Structures are given as structure tokens and as C-alpha cells.
Amino acid sequence: MGSSGFSSPRSDYFPAGLRVLVVDDDPTWLKILEKMLKKCNYEVTICNLAQEALDLLRERKDGFDLVISDVNMPDMDGFKLLELVGLEMDLPVIMMSVDGETSRVMKGVQHGACDYLLKPIRMKELRNIWQHVYRKRIHEVRDIEGHESIEELYMMRNGSEKSSDDSYLFSGGDPISGKKRKDSDIKSDSSSAKKSRLVWTVDLHQKFVKAVNQIGLDKVGPKKVRDLMGVSWITRENVASHLQKYRLYLSRLQKENEVKATGNVCLQNSTILPNESNAAPGNVKSTLPMPMTESKKALYGDVIDPPKTNTSGISFGHYFGPKSEAKIQNQYSWGPGVSFMQFKQGQNPHFQSGHMFDYVHPRPSIKEPDIQVTQVQSHLTNSNSFGQISCSMWGTKNHNLDQYMFDYLESSSQRNSIHGTGSSSASRLWDEEFNSFSSRGPNATDLLEESIGCSNQEFVPQVSPHLFDSFNLDCEYPCDPVEYPMMDQGLHIL
Amino acid sequence: MLGLSVDRLRGDMNRLLALLFHQGVLDEQFLQLQQLQDESSPNFVSEVVNIYFHESEKLLRNLRALLYVLVDREFSEYKKMGIHLNQLMGSSSSIGAKRVRNVCVAFRSASDQNNRAGCIRSLELLEYEYCYLKNKLHELFQIEQQRSLAAAVRYPVLQQRPNHHT
Numbered sequence: 207m208g209s210s211g212f213s214s215p216r217s218d219y220f221p222a223g224l225r226v227l228v229v230d231d232d233p234t235w236l237k238i239l240e241k242m243l244k245k246c247n248y249e250v251t252i253c254n255l256a257q258e259a260l261d262l263l264r265e266r267k268d269g270f271d272l273v274i275s276d277v278n279m280p281d282m283d284g285f286k287l288l289e290l291v292g293l294e295m296d297l298p299v300i301m302m303s304v305d306g307e308t309s310r311v312m313k314g315v316q317h318g319a320c321d322y323l324l325k326p327i328r329m330k331e332l333r334n335i336w337q338h339v340y341r342k343r344i345h346e347v348r349d350i351e352g353h354e355s356i357e358e359l360y361m362m363r364n365g366s367e368k369s370s371d372d373s374y375l376f377s378g379g380d381p382i383s384g385k386k387r388k389d390s391d392i393k394s395d396s397s398s399a400k401k402s403r404l405v406w407t408v409d410l411h412q413k414f415v416k417a418v419n420q421i422g423l424d425k426v427g428p429k430k431v432r433d434l435m436g437v438s439w440i441t442r443e444n445v446a447s448h449l450q451k452y453r454l455y456l457s458r459l460q461k462e463n464e465v466k467a468t469g470n471v472c473l474q475n476s477t478i479l480p481n482e483s484n485a486a487p488g489n490v491k492s493t494l495p496m497p498m499t500e501s502k503k504a505l506y507g508d509v510i511d512p513p514k515t516n517t518s519g520i521s522f523g524h525y526f527g528p529k530s531e532a533k534i535q536n537q538y539s540w541g542p543g544v545s546f547m548q549f550k551q552g553q554n555p556h557f558q559s560g561h562m563f564d565y566v567h568p569r570p571s572i573k574e575p576d577i578q579v580t581q582v583q584s585h586l587t588n589s590n591s592f593g594q595i596s597c598s599m600w601g602t603k604n605h606n607l608d609q610y611m612f613d614y615l616e617s618s619s620q621r622n623s624i625h626g627t628g629s630s631s632a633s634r635l636w637d638e639e640f641n642s643f644s645s646r647g648p649n650a651t652d653l654l655e656e657s658i659g660c661s662n663q664e665f666v667p668q669v670s671p672h673l674f675d676s677f678n679l680d681c682e683y684p685c686d687p688v689e690y691p692m693m694d695q696g697l698h699i700l
Numbered sequence: 701m702l703g704l705s706v707d708r709l710r711g712d713m714n715r716l717l718a719l720l721f722h723q724g725v726l727d728e729q730f731l732q733l734q735q736l737q738d739e740s741s742p743n744f745v746s747e748v749v750n751i752y753f754h755e756s757e758k759l760l761r762n763l764r765a766l767l768y769v770l771v772d773r774e775f776s777e778y779k780k781m782g783i784h785l786n787q788l789m790g791s792s793s794s795i796g797a798k799r800v801r802n803v804c805v806a807f808r809s810a811s812d813q814n815n816r817a818g819c820i821r822s823l824e825l826l827e828y829e830y831c832y833l834k835n836k837l838h839e840l841f842q843i844e845q846q847r848s849l850a851a852a853v854r855y856p857v858l859q860q861r862p863n864h865h866t
Contacts, residue, residue: 232787234752234794241736241744278786304790326729326793329736 221336222247229259229275229287230302235325239274242329256282263295270297271339274323277303277310285317289458292318293451296406298338302327317454348443406448413437414448423456709847716840725833729796746841752795753834759788760827767819781811781819800829 226248228239236252243250251270253259256279263270273291277284288299301314306324314322320338323331406414417434418426428446435445720726737744766781785808792801803826810818 232790232794233755234748234791237748237751238733238736238794241741245736276790278783278790304786304793325790326732326796328732 219247221339224248224336224339225269225271226250226335227259227262227270227273228252229256229273229279230254231276231278231280235276235302235327239327239332242327242332245329246333255279256284256287259287260290263291263297267295270295272298272300272335274300274302274335277301277305277314285313286458288314288317288319289451289455293406293448293455298342300335300338318451410437410440411448414445414452418449418452423453706847706850709843709850713840713843713847716836716843720836720840723799724802725797725799725829725836727796727798729793731796733795746844749795749837749841752791752797755791756788756800756830759784759791760823760830763788763823763826767816767823778811778814778819782808785811797833800826800833803829 226243228236228243228250230236230239230252231254233254236254240250240252251262253262256275259273259275263273275284275287279287284301284303288301291297291299298320299318300321300323301319302323302325303310304325311322320342321335413435414431417431420434421430426449428442428449431449432440432442432445717726733745733748741747762784763781766777766784769777785804789801789804789808792798792804803822807819807822807826810822
């Protein structure tokens with residue numbers, strides 16, 4: 207494995223000494239990951255801000271081999287960081303999150319993440335991250351050597367026009383494992399190629415942009431761009447991968463501008479199957495609860511206030527107002543994934559959302575697409591099933607607000623993938639909780655005393671008086687047998 | 701006599717751990733943490749857990765502030781709560797605080813629906829669970845500390861302070 211002729215001095219002991227940059231705002235995870243990575247004999251740098259990470263990366267141009275970043279960062283969207291690192295430094299980036307929703311994972315992959323890890327992260331997952339570095343190097347060498355035939359076989363990390371892309375999408379398995387299989391078939395003749403990897407300098411990038419603008423973004427293709435750029439030593443594949451990144455970057459910018467321009471947005475839940483979407487950009491509001499094709503409206507991480515028209519006093523929000531002209535106001539974000547799809551439509555007819563689920567298997571625990579009512583990212587076909595749920599629930603279970611709440615929560619919790627654990631749905635978790643509470647029944651007072659003792663230890667000094675009061679209430683709450691029948695139906699938070 | 705106390709303490713620790721696992725308070729991630737502890741970082745687990753406590757208490761304070769300051773239908777407040785909850789969930793998953801994390805999941809559902817009453821109850825439950833966890837982990841660390849002191853006494857060569865066993 208170490209015979210691949212990397213220019214790095216660490217190649218003898220590869221993957222030991224791999225230089226990893228970990229970016230996470232959570233200090234507990236930073237510490238744990240640092241320790242885990244050290245145990246893998248990697249060289250670790252930790253960083254808790256995205257901007258800091260970027261600065262570090264820019265400072266030490268060739269100082270890192272791999273970046274691992276959390277998706278939710280306070281100062282910058284993790285996906286944006288991912289894009290920038292890909293564009294500027296061309297390093298492999300692994301995303302992490304507590305949230306394993308398919309749409310999020312999809313987004314990560316679309317933005318160029320080479321892997322998406324769910325928290326809690328186990329040591330064994332970190333042991334193999336070197337494969338991403340290795341793979342990238344191999345492909346870059348291939349790029350430069352320009353082995354056309356080999357490129358037919360090997361999936362490029364980023365999409366290209368070749369149909370070979372489609373084949374790996376449909377392979378039904380993890381594309382990374384698929385790649386790995388092929389990687390091991392490589393005869394390591396790359397030791398002869400002492401070429402450094404292609405870095406998109408400002409100069410090169412400018413030529414690129416000029417060429418793209420000349421041709422027109424909608425008509426552009428890597429071959430045309432390369433020809434126009436007039437740089438002979440870069441290959442079509444270099445251009446192809448850079449082009450894809452560039453498109454994502456542009457579409458995201460565009461979305462941000464659209465969001466700023468339109469202000470309050472209310473989205474319909476809708477189906478978008480790329481083979482039927484003729485979406486025009488624009489703010490489409492509809493009063494129909496039925497799914498309909500929708501534009502690519504992106505709300506990047508912002509839940510934008512729906513118009514406050516349904517002041518029906520339903521405390522759980524406006525999402526299912528009991529009015530016949532109910533505006534089902536669910537905010538969805540169509541990230542670059544949507545526009546990406548649309549771009550791809552013209553060029554890559556195989557790349558359909560229906561199949562997109564096949565190739566991403568980040569965790570066996572994710573069995574079904576996710577439905578998030580309010581959160582911003584949702585996958586295209588999620589919206590379809592979500593629409594169906596809302597309609598059916600609307601029809602049959604509307605007699606009682608509380609009942610409705612249970613049912614909604616129960617059905618939605620059953621459809622939610624539980625972040626990071628892949629265990630049972632939230633409703634069942636609550637059952638467990640309260641059953642275990644009951645089994646602790648006789649000791650409840652001891653626990654309560656401990657808890658009260660705890661609050662006296664001033665762990666939350668400003669708040670302890672509140673805690674004290676609430677614990678008195680809580681004394682009854684967890685052990686109250688009247689609550690249990692409701693527990694069984696699902697999440698009872700009311 | 702010294703030997704007995706070390707073994708007794710170890711037994712206590714194991715029993716406590718078993719109880720916490722059985723109750724679902726901790727999950728296997730906590731075991732991962734213990735496995736990470738080694739000679740180069742002998743207090744790794746307690747260091748990580750202390751960082752967790754520190755962060756969580758900040759987050760709990762923020763949640764409480766948001767919940768009791770906010771006026772109904774201030775969606776941005778719910779959104780902030782969602783962010784804090786995500787952070788708390790992430791941290792709790794890091795040390796294996798399963799029950800705390802589960803309550804966060806339920807809490808987040810409530811906040812996604814802008815259900816203030818649900819949020820309030822969730823917060824109370826969350827604080828309760830957190831308190832329980834903290835107590836139990838403190839207990840665990842205490843036993844561990846006693847055990848290592850008792851073990852030190854057993855081998856006088858290593859001891860730094862004599863006779864701290866009971």
C-alpha cells in the first residue's frame with residue numbers, strides 16, 4: 207500500500223502520520239476525535255471554528271492530507287466549508303453529524319464530501335479514513351497520466367459525462383467500497399509518475415471561468431472548456447471535476463441571492479422527480495395540500511416565518527391548520543442538489559432521484575427517507591411521502607387536537623431516522639424511558655433527593671431555584687401512572 | 701484488608717456501571733471512552749466528561765432562557781433552541797449519555813412544532829436526566845479515585861500519600 211510513490215515523506219509508513227485537520231464546534235467531540243486519531247497514528251490538528259480551519263489550510267498550503275468537519279458549525283455552514291476546501295485546496299473532506307437524514311447525507315456527497323460519518327463515531331470508522339487520501343492521489347495521478355481507458359473503468363470522484371458514473375450509482379452498494387475494489391486492482395505503476403497533484407491556481411481558475419462564461423454555463427462541457435482554456439497539460443477530467451464544483455458553488459450563491467431577494471417564503475411540500483420537473487425559479491405558494499412540482503427554492507438553514515395567517519391558536523404550529531384551504535406551510539430547502547439535478551438532467555439522464563437512494567448507504571440504520579417538518583433540508587422524494595402523510599392524517603385523524611398530535615408525532619417519529627444510533631423510533635424510546643421510570647418507582651424519592659442535592663451543588667448556579675421547583679413537580683411526573691396509556695401511543699410531550 | 705477494599709471498590713464501580721447501562725443512562729460509547737484511556741492520558745474519561753458537563757450546563761441555561769423569555773410564536777427562538785439541542789445531542793452522544801440524548805430528540809420534536817408546553821416539559825425532563833447522569837458519574841469517578849488510591853497503598857513503592865483508605 208505504501209508503494210504508490212507519493213511525494214510525501216510519510217509514504218513509507220502510510221497511513222501512519224496522515225495529517226488530519228478536525229473541525230468541530232463541540233469541544234467534547236474534538237477531544238475524543240483527537241484521541242482516537244492519535245491512536246490511529248495520525249497527526250491531528252484540532253480547530254473549533256470553520257474560519258480558523260480555512261485560515262490554517264490556506265497558511266499551510268500542503269500541510270494537511272485530510273479534513274474532517276462537522277456539518278453544523280456556528281460561524282459557517284459546514285457544506286460551504288466543504289465546497290471551499292474542495293475548490294481551493296482540493297483535499298478530501300469527510301463530513302460528520304449527529305443528523306443522519308438521507309437528504310443531509312445526499313447534500314454532503316453532492317458538495318463533494320468523500321464520506322459522511324454519523325455521530326457517535328467509532329474508532330473503527332476512523333481507522334480507514336486514509337483510503338480517501340489514497341484514492342484521491344491515485345486518481346490524480348491517473349488524471350495527469352491521462353489513461354483514457356482506465357478512466358472508463360474507474361469512477362471519478364466527481365461526476366463526469368461518462369456513463370461509467372451511472373454504473374456505480376446503480377451498483378447498489380457504497381460507491382466508496384466499489385471504488386476500493388477497483389483501486390486494489392491497480393498495478394502500482396504510479397511510482398513512475400512523480401507529478402504533483404493539480405492545484406487550481408487563481409490564474410488557472412480565471413482562465414477556467416473566462417472559458418465557461420464564453421461558452422455559457424448551460425452549454426458548457428469539460429471538453430469545450432479545456433479546449434478554450436488552451437492549457438494543454440490539464441486533462442478533461444481535471445476540468446470536469448472542477449466544473450462540477452464550480453456549478454455547485456454558483457448554484458449555492460444563486461440561492462443565497464434568491465433568498466435575500468424574496469424575504470418571507472412559504473413553500474409547498476411537493477414532489478420533484480427530476481424526470482418531470484420543469485421547475486421555474488420563483489416563489490410558488492399554493493393552498494393545495496397536495497404535492498406539486500416546485501421550484502428550486504433554497505432556504506439555507508433558515509426557518510423562515512410562515513405568514514402568520516393561521517392564528518387558530520394551535521400551539522403546535524401552523525403546519526396543519528384545521529382549515530380546508532389549509533396552507534401547509536412547510537419550509538424546505540432545495541439545496542444545490544435540486545439545481546444540480548436539473549443541470550444533470552440534460553446531460554445525464556440516468557441520474558435520477560429515484561435511484562439516488564441506492565448508492566448512498568452511509569449507515570445501515572437509515573432505512574427510509576426522512577421527513578422533517580420544519581427543518582430546512584429535505585430530499586426531493588421525501589416531500590412526496592410527506593405530502594401523503596399530511597393528507598391522510600388530515601383526513602382521518604382531525605377530530606381531536608391532542609390525538610392528532612400523538613398520531614402525527616408517532617408516525618413522524620417512526621419515519622425519522624434516529625440520529626446516529628439507528629435504534630428504535632423516538633416513541634419507543636419514550637416508552638422505554640417511562641417504563642424504566644416505573645421500575646425505579648420505589649427509588650424515585652431517592653433519585654429526587656439526589657437530583658435536588660445535585661441542584662444544590664450549584665451546577666447551574668443561576669438556575670438552581672428554578673430547578674428546585676421543577677423537580678418538585680417532576681417528582682410526580684415520571685412516576686404518574688395516569689400518563690402511561692398515553693405514552694404507549696407515542697411521543698407525549700403535551 | 702487493603703486488597704479487599706480495592707476489589708470491593710472495583711466491584712462497586714462495575715455494579716454502578718452495570719446499573720447505568722441497564723437503565724439506559726449510558727451506552728456503549730462510554731465504553732469506547734474508557735478504552736481510549738491509557739497511560740498517556742490516564743484521566744481521559746473524566747476530562748472529557750467534565751468538558752461535557754461544562755458545555756451542557758451552558759446549553760441548558762440557554763435553553764431555559766429561551767423558553768422562559770420567549771413569547772409564543774417566535775419562531776426564531778424555536779430555531780435557536782433547535783440549534784442548542786443539536787449541540788447537546790451531539791455532545792451527549794459523545795460520552796454515551798443515551799437518555800439525555802433521547803430527551804433531546806423529543807424536545808427537538810416539540811420545538812419543531814413550536815409547542816411551548818411540550819418544550820417546557822421536555823426541558824424539565826432534560827434537566828432531571830442530566831442531573832441524574834451527573835450525580836451518577838460523579839459517584840463513579842469517586843469510586844474510581846478511591847480505588848486507585850487504595851491500589852497505591854497496596855504497593856507502597858508507588859504511593860505518594862500514605863493511608864487514605866478506609
